Amino acid sequence: MNITKSISLFQEAQTVFPGGVNSPVRAFRAVGGQPLFIQRGEGAYLFDADGNRYIDYVLSWGPLITGHAHPDVVKAIQEAALMGTSYGAPSPLEIELAKSIMDFMPNIEMIRFVNSGTEATMSALRLARAYTRREKIIKFDGCYHGHADMLLVQAGSGVATLGLPDSPGVPSTVAADTLVANFNDLESVEALFKKWPDQIAAVIVEPVAGNMGVVPPLPGFLEGLRSLTTQHGTVLIFDEVMTGFRVHKGGAQTLYNIKPDLTTLGKVIGGGLPVGAYGGRREIMQLVAPAGPMYQAGTLSGNPLAMSAGIAALSLIREEKCWEKLEQAAGRLEAGIGEAAKRAGVPIQQTRVGTMFTTFFSETKPVDWNTVKAADKIQFGKFFQKMLENGVYLAPSQFEAGFISILHTDEIIEKTLEAAMEAFRTC
Ligand SMILES: *Cc1c(COP(=O)(O)O)cnc(C)c1O
Numbered sequence: 281m282n283i284t285k286s287i288s289l290f291q292e293a294q295t296v297f298p299g300g301v302n303s304p305v306r307a308f309r310a311v312g313g314q315p316l317f318i319q320r321g322e323g324a325y326l327f328d329a330d331g332n333r334y335i336d337y338v339l340s341w342g343p344l345i346t347g348h349a350h351p352d353v354v355k356a357i358q359e360a361a362l363m364g365t366s367y368g369a370p371s372p373l374e375i376e377l378a379k380s381i382m383d384f385m386p387n388i389e390m391i392r393f394v395n396s397g398t399e400a401t402m403s404a405l406r407l408a409r410a411y412t413r414r415e416k417i418i419k420f421d422g423c424y425h426g427h428a429d430m431l432l433v434q435a436g437s438g439v440a441t442l443g444l445p446d447s448p449g450v451p452s453t454v455a456a457d458t459l460v461a462n463f464n465d466l467e468s469v470e471a472l473f474k475k476w477p478d479q480i481a482a483v484i485v486e487p488v489a490g491n492m493g494v495v496p497p498l499p500g501f502l503e504g505l506r507s508l509t510t511q512h513g514t515v516l517i518f519d520e521v522m523t524g525f526r527v528h529k530g531g532a533q534t535l536y537n538i539k540p541d542l543t544t545l546g547k548v549i550g551g552g553l554p555v556g557a558y559g560g561r562r563e564i565m566q567l568v569a570p571a572g573p574m575y576q577a578g579t580l581s582g583n584p585l586a587m588s589a590g591i592a593a594l595s596l597i598r599e600e601k602c603w604e605k606l607e608q609a610a611g612r613l614e615a616g617i618g619e620a621a622k623r624a625g626v627p628i629q630q631t632r633v634g635t636m637f638t639t640f641f642s643e644t645k646p647v648d649w650n651t652v653k654a655a656d657k658i659q660f661g662k663f664f665q666k667m668l669e670n671g672v673y674l675a676p677s678q679f680e681a682g683f684i685s686i687l688h689t690d691e692i693i694e695k696t697l698e699a700a701m702e703a704f705r706t707c
Contacts, residue, residue, distance in 0.1 A: 281332060281668075281669055282330050282332070283314075283316060283328065283330050283332070284330060285317065285328075285329035285330045286314065286315070286316045286317045286328055286329050286330060287314065289317040289329055290314050290315060290317065293317075300315070301315065305341070305675075305676070305677065305680070306676075308676045310657065310661070310676055310677040310678070310679075311660070311661040311664045311665065311676045311677065312661055312665070313665065315676075316328040316329075316332075316334075316673075317329040319331075320348075320349075321336065321344075321347075321348025321349055322348050322349055323347045323348055323349070323350075323685075323687040324336060324347055324348075324684075324685060324687045324688045324689070324692050325348065326348070326673055332671070333671060334668070334671050334672060334673035335671060335672050335673065335688075335692055335695065335696055336348070336673045337672065337673060337674050337675070337682040337683060337684065337696075338673060338674070338675050338682075338683065339683045339684075339685055340552060341547070341675070341680075341683075342490075342522050342526065342547040342548065342636075342681070342683050343546075343547040343548055343550060343551070343552050344552050344683075344685055345525060345526070345548050345593060345597065345606070345635070345683070345685055345686065346551065346592075346593050346596050346597075346685060346686055346687070347685035347686060347687030347688070348552075348685075348687075350592075350593075350596065350686075350687070352592045352595075352596055353551050353552065353589050353592045353593055353596075355592070356551075356588040356589055356591065356592035357553070357585055357588055357589050357592075359588070360373070360584050360585045360587075360588035360589075361585060363584065364584065365583075365584065365585055366580055366583055366584065367584065368579065370582070371582065371584055371587070373582075373584050373587035373588055373591065374393060374582040374587055376587070376591050377393075377549070377587045377590045377591050377594070378391050378393075380590075380591060380594045380595070380598075381545065381549060381557065381559075381594070382559075383598075384525065384529055384530045384531070384534075384594070384598075385520075385524075385530055385531055385533065385534065385543060386530075387533055387539050387540065387543065387560065387561075388543055388559035388560055389559070389560065389561055389562040389565065390559055390560070390562050390565035390566070391557050391558070391559030391565070392557065392558055392559065392565070392568055392576065392581075393555060393556070393557050393578075393581050393582045393587075394555075394556040394557060394558070394576075394578055394581055395554050395555065395556060395578055395580055395581060395583075395586075396426070396546060396554055396555075396556045397425075397426050397519075397521035397544065397545075397546030397547065397556045398425075398426030398427055398428055398556070399426075399556050399578070400426075400521060400544040400545060400546055400556035400557055400558045401425040401426045401428065401431060401484065401517075401519055401521070401544050401558075402426065402428035402430075402431070403558050403576045404482075404484070404517050404542045404544050404558040405417055405428075405430065405431075405481070405482055405484065405517070406574060406576065407515075407542065407558070407564060407565075407567060407568060407574050407576075408481045408482035408515035408517060408541075408542065408564075409481040409482070410567050410572075410573065410574040411481075411515060411564050411567055412481040412482070412513065412514065412515060414478070414479050414480060414481040414514075415457050415479065415481060416457045416458075416459055416476055416479045416480045416481060417430065417457065417458055417459065417480065417481055417482045417483070417484060418458075418459045418460070418461055418469060418472055418480060418482070418483045418484070419431060419433065419458060419459075419460055419461075419483075419484050419485070420460065420461055420462065420463040420485055420486075420489070420648075421460050421461070421462055421463060421648065421649040421650075422463055422489060422491070422492035422495070422648065422649030422652060423463060423484075423485060423486045423489055423491060423492070423519070424486070424491030424492075425484055425486075425519050425521075425544075426521075429450045429451065429454045429455070430454050430455070430457065430458050431458070431484075432445065432446045432447045432450050432455075433445060433446055433450070433455050433458040433460060459472045459476070459480070462648050462649070462650070463485075463489055463492075463495060463497075463501075463647070463648040463649065464495070464497060464498045464501050464647045464648050465648060466500070466501060466504040466505070466508070469483070469504075469505065469508055470508065473508060473512050473514075477512075478512075478513075480512060480514045481514065481515060482514060482515040482516070482517050482542075483505055483508075483509050483514055483515075483516055483517065484517040484519055485502075485505060485516075485517070485518065485519065486519050486520075486522065486523065487502055487518045487519075487520065487523055487527075487531075487532030487533065487536065487538070487540075488523050488527050488532050488633045488636065490522040490523065490526075490636055490680075490681040491522070491679075491680070491681075492646075492649055492652045492679050493631065493638035493640060493646065493652055493655070493678065493679045493680060493681065494631040494632065494633060494636050494637055494638040494681045495631060495646050495647060495648065495652060496631060496633050497532075497536070498647060502532075502536050502538045503536075503538065506538050506539070506540075509541075515541045515542060515564065516540045516541050516542075517540060517541065517542045517543070517544065518531070518532060518533055518538075518540035518542075518543050518544070519544045520532060520533070520543050520544060520545055521544055521545060521546035521547055521556065522546075522547060522636070522681065523633075523636070524543075524545045524546075524547065524548055524549065525548040525549070525594070525597060525603075526547075526548065526634055526635050526636050526683065527633040527634035527635070527636060528634055529597060529603045531543070532633075535633070535634070540560065541560050541561050541564060542558060542559070542560035542561070542564060543558070543559055543560055544556070544557070544558045545557040545558070545559075548593065548594075548597075549590045549593075549594070550586050550589060550590050550593075551586075551588075551589030551590045551591075551592055551593030551594075552589055552593070553583070553585055553586035553589045553590070554583075554586060555583075555586045555587075555590055596686065597686075602686060605686070606635055606684065606685075606686050607634050607635060609684055609688055609690070609693060610632060610634065610635045610636075610637060610684050611632070612690070612693055613637070613684065613688075613693050613696065613697070614630055614632045614637055616693065616694075616696075616697035616700070617630065617639055617697065617700050618630055619697075620697060620700045620701040620704050621639070621700075621704050623701070623704075624701070624704035624705045626641070626659075626704045626707065627641075627642070627643050628640060628641055628642070629642050629643070629644070629645055629646055629655075631646060635683060635684055636681045636682070636683060637681065637682050638680070638681055638682060639682075640652070640655040640678065641655050641656040641657075641659040641660050641663070641678065642654050642655040642656065652679060655678050655679075656678075657678050659707050660677075660678035661678075662706065662707035663703050663704065663707045664676060666699075666702065666703035666706050666707060667699055667700065667703050670698075670699035670702060670703065671695075671699065672696050672699045672700075
């Protein structure tokens with residue numbers, strides 16, 4: 281595989297960007313080697329600067345459920361651009377995307393668009409604090425909710441503890457209000473409620489964890505969170521930035537039939553352009569300015585290009601059987617990978633919910649961050665490199681979700697499985 285151009289671009293990039301990238305996960309540090317510089321995307325494929333072609337299972341880390349440069353999405357963006365790229369005033373497109381989202385997720389009674397998932401979660405937490413007039417929040421070890429200060433908090437090992445900042449620059453006073461519980465462990469949540477009664481504004485959770493690799497909720501976990509938060513007058517926030525339209529058309533809240541108070545969205549709803557959103561119960565959303573006192577604003581929020589791309593992507597998903605076919609394709613991929621690993625005698629743990637999946641090189645069933653950590657990163661790194669050599673682009677870390685798009689055909693999945701068969705034999 282010739283990556284000469286990517287190598288020289290990476291050298292140049294390192295002189296202008298910290299680590300040569302504009303988001304750390306892109307740097308390939310967890311798997312060794314260096315990032316590929318991408319020239320273009322088309323359907324299920326990525327093409328790098330040297331002209332190599334890869335089947336893409338990263339899909340911009342989730343958003344591209346309709347694949348790269350889907351003609352409908354491209355057309356929507358082109359048409360929107362001709363009408364002006366930003367107004368700083370309301371437009372009908374915002375209502376159209378909002379209604380489309382609410383059709384899929386009826387728990388969202390009112391919504392506010394922002395520009396990223398990070399903005400969505402930080403705004404939702406501000407809102408939960410404004411609504412409850414409390415300051416502490418609970419998050420789960422191994423769940424990622426964007427890079428806002430209060431969410432960049434590391435968990436103590438095993439037992440739920442007071443958060444310590446996960447990054448220099450996060451004030452300890454901010455981190456101190458973030459309590460950390462174990463995913464899939466209701467007792468760890470109950471203990472925090474017991475210790476800080478009437479002080480917890482919100483519980484924020486990835487209802488299917490995706491940012492430690494895919495870890496589904498155990499039966500009763502989400503139900504338990506719903507009843508504990510109701511009991512304590514705490515706002516339950518489902519961070520569906522990743523799971524929205526991915527684990528089910530209507531997100532995890534529809535799949536598991538749980539009604540969160542607030543939902544955060546991003547990724548898929550922007551059709552590949554930068555969009556985030558938070559929404560939920562009308563009574564809570566009415567506190568957002570200018571309807572209410574909780575301030576939150578954005579110069580480019582509701583951007584017409586982004587709204588148009590989102591509208592186009594969601595209408596593709598709404599087409600008859602579209603999502604169902606997508607999920608079936610994900611199922612075939614999962615079954616094929618399982619079979620290939622078995623034939624090669626490599627022990628793996630597979631997790632998949634809808635169109636999100638992870639292959640853990642592990643003998644331990646992944647249920648939380650502690651069990652996830654048991655996976656063999658070195659072995660994953662070898663598998664990753666071999667897949668890349670064979671033209672399959674996976675997320676460059678063991679602890680990430682894989683995604684497919686509606687343009688990943690049976691034939692493309694078959695090619696992926698051939699590559700996997702060979703990769704398992706060498707790792
Ligand atoms: C990606 C992600 C975010 C952050 O979204 P950005 O658009 O990267 O800011 C937040 N929460 C979850 C669950 C995510 O997967």
